[in-house]
Amino acid sequence: MTDTPGPDPAHLEALFNQAPCGYLVTDDGGRITAVNDTFVNWTGHSRSDLLGSTLQSLMPVGDQILYSTHCIPQLGITGAVSEIAVEIIGADGQRRAALLSASRSPASDEEPAAVRVVIFSAHERRMYEKELVAALRAAEEAEARRAEAEKELHRLALHDALTGLPNRAGLNVGLDQLPAGGTAGTRRLAVLFVDLDHFKAVNDSLGHAAGDELLISVAQRLTSLAAGSNSVARLSGDEFVVVGAFAGPTEATALAAGLLEVLRTPMQIEGLEIVTSASIGVAVAEDGGETLEDLIRRADIAMYRAKELGRSRWELHEPAETDPTVDRLRALGELRRGIREGALRVHYQPQIDLRTGRTRGVEALVRWQHPTRGLLPPSEFITMAEESGLVRPLGAWVLGETLKQADNWRRQGRPSSALEFAVNLSARQLNDPELVPMVEAGLRLRGIDPALLLLEITETALMADPAAALASLTALKNLGVGLAVDDFGTGYSSLTYLKKFPIDELKIDRSFINGLGSDSGDSAIVGSCIDLAHAVGIRAVAEGVETSGQVHMLKAMGCDLAQGYHFARPLPAGLLKEWLDANGGG
Amino acid sequence: MVEAATAAVSTVIRRNNVTVSGRADGPVMMFAHGYGCDQDMWRRLLPYFANDYRLVLFDHVGAGHSDVNAYDREKYGSLDGYAADLLEICECLDLKDVILVAHSVSAMMAVIAATHEPERFSRLILVAPSPRYTNDPAEGYVGGFSQDDIEGLLASLDSNYFAWAEALAPMAMANPETPELAEELRSSFCRTNPSIARHFARVTFLSDTRQVLGKVPTDSLILQCSDDLLAPPEVGTYVHQHLERSSLVHLQATGHCPHVSAPQATADAILQYLASSP
Secondary structure, eight states: OTTTTOOOOHHHHHHTTTTSEEEEEEEETOOOOEEEEHHHHHHHOHHHHTTTTTSSSGOOHHHHHIIIIIIHHHHHHHSEEEEEEEEOOOTTEEEEEEEEEEEEEEESSSOOOOEEEEEEEOOOHHHHHHHHHHHHHHHHHHHHHHHHHHHEEEHHHHHHHTTTTBBBBHHHGGGGGGGGEETTTTTEEEEEEEEEEHHHHHHHHHOOHHHHHHHHHHHHHHHHHHBTTTTTEEEETTTTEEEEEEHHHHHHHHHHHHHHHHHHEEEETTTEEEEEOOEEEEEEEETTTTHHHHHHHHHHHHHHHHHHHHHSSEOOOTTTTTOOTTTTHHHHHHHHHHHHTTTTEEEEEEEEETTOEEEEEEEEEEEEEEEEEEOOGGTTTTTHHHHHHTTHHHHHHHHHHHHHHHHHHTTTGGGGGOEEEEEEOOOOHTOOHHHHHHHHHHHHTTTOOOOGGEEEEEEEHHHHSHHEEEEEEEHHHHTTTTTEEETTSSSOOOHHHHHHHHOEEEEOOHHHHHHHTTOOOOOOOOHHHHHHHTTTOOOEEEEOOSHHHHHHHHHHHHHEEEOOOTTOOOBBBBHHHHHHHHHHHO | OOOHHHHHHHHHHHHHHHEEEETTTTTTEEEEOOOTTTGGGGTTGGGGTTTTTTTEEEOOOTTSOGGGGGGGTGGGHHHHHHHHHHHHHHHHHTSSSSEEEEEHHHHHHHHHHHHHOGGGGEEEEEEESSSBOOOOOGBBBSSSSEEEEEHHHHHHHHTTHHHHHTOOOOOOOOOOOTTTTHHHHHHHTOOOOOHHHHHHHHHHHOOOOOHTTOOOEEEEEEEEEEEEESSHHHHHHHHHHHTTTTTEEEEEEEOOOOHHHOOOHHHHHHHHHHHHHH
8 A cells, every 4th residue: 555656646536526416625714715617517607606605695685694694603613514414506507506515725835724625415405404494494384372371370370460569479470570589789679568458348338349450550650650660569359569679667667658649539430530549568678588478467567557556557566566466367277177177166155144143145256266265256257357347257157167067956945945046247248148048047947046057246347338238137137036136335325326226236345344342333334224125115135244253233234144254154065065054045 | 698699609600611720810801702602612712811810701501501491482582681791700700890891692692781780880892793783764874684684593593402402412423633622612603592593593693682782881892893793894883872881892703793703902902901901
């Protein structure tokens, strides 16, 4: 082999010129320095035209861009490109599909850098690839449409359909970008919890369509003032939150004050001018990475305080402040679960006829068997249930359970079958248009004499909306059930009002009974309550009776009925039966 | 918090395949590659700076060895998304007084980034920049391309779907004259996801960053090549006129990638500029 001479230059030239593909040599910039006959013939360009011009200039602009941005750097760095699809424009102006491979030899002392290019005609393959890519694009477009539909679905899941604002889930997603730990540089994450005042009244008096319109207006007003760097979301019902990064509490409460102001401007709803207001709770993140949930919870607590302090105002939650309802939201969830999973109990407290000493009836009192806190009395959760609306299912359940129990006893043929059952109604229930049909259906289902059911309404519930209460009570009265005013003496209602309601019984608040004998003021109040009841022809009932001294005084004052620990605490159904057997009830 | 921060940093590092080399305590030089390539395109230029500068390189999302899963069509639907990534890398590595070397479309990402965080950057080196590739006859602006040209580019990209897709591309035969190059690089250089390349092409070639130029407070150097199809001389002049604190240097190098074709001349121009007082 070593003796074999190198290839004949003439053969090499023939190989170059008559090869079955185009050969070119260019410099680094693509300027053609040599080209073979095949390429000259294939393109129709003359050799003299080709030499000195750039290879790229034979390509359409798109290919030129790619050649400049992709192929030339790749040749420079890796020394080769392979099977790049290009089009070469011939002398006839026609584009010729081609594949281009090239390798580059770096500059040496003798020669400058050179790029050797091979170009194959690739008409068939290009057609085939074009079809493949077209199919691929069609598939991508179908996929894009599917993704778009999915995105829309996702958007719907994260937004409130009525106002278009993010919902709770959407709020969490939107805030993912915010820095962890609740602080953004020197700015701190804050939550403004906005709850409309008396929204229910709008819904009840003007209907749900008007209520919805109001919510949309409120959403727009909140957004127009607070949006931008803040997020506005609707959590539920008439609850909105504004979340953003603030310089501190002052800036956050200033926004709250501004929001109160824009919400106070009257709105036109269904042709009526409606004046709304809201209560706003503000919570600003402390160092130490409070979650958004933490902040919403604290802001919610502050919002409730704003409500308690008279509404249409803002309150700032101080991180250090301890709040008995600190876990209201969590507790609400627990209560909801408790109702669903049967953790509620009804206990029955006997009511004693003070003249005969016999048990005239029982008051049904709900208890919550809390998973960790034990058996809770209504005072621990009724307010929360009332505020959240949970009181409706809860109240319905208590009524149903009590009627079921009454039915049980009656069917056991006990002499206590004539026992009266007193059940408490909340203010919300009183305004619930479903209340009367529900009571009626419950009585019918269990076949209970309506006269044996006594519904108790607190004085404050009556006075909140006397006109509406009168309508509900009248309807209930027409069913034949008895009605009692609970906690009487705490609500400053006037005698004239009391006379308007079709009530059968006045229950004197336990706080006055408590002072009987020790506090002459309380004795006077209890005495006049009893007289008042008798004056309008109804019974007087004393609650919270604990001592025989109190019993003695009540008897002396002419009180009709009494209940309290002195006689019996509220008892589960089974124990009540034992108690009745032992005390000759009924 | 520390763990969270570390996790965030490593996400960014992985997302943009950030690599750091050179002199650890040197001033920071960051390199942003342009359209159609990845950070490997800087390799011929780096030796001129490695002894004196801390070199930070990265791949734009969708290019090179970046995390393709991080490609969000909405975010990367404008140059702003890329500029945000660039700033995030600076923040994660706590880079200060950065000399940002940016090629082609990345030059405009650099310009956007510098308006957002001017304090981050000491100098911008803009290699073959263009604030708008298409002509704007209404403003008398010459970008070099018509709308049809860009459509042609997208068609060309489609034609090369199989040539550039990482998994499908043909392997170039080894070039005996560049033996130092690892096989891996030979096969992966500037390979890209064709769909992303197509979207990036659209974003790049239809971008218009002219309005941002006037807001850049940073000192900058414009490197203008001859015979650059993508950045004709008028464009370089336009950028120079609208970037307040800019210097314009014409390189002898031809084409769009002087750092590849003429690394020595490119490095000389940059070093000379850096040696001049701001």
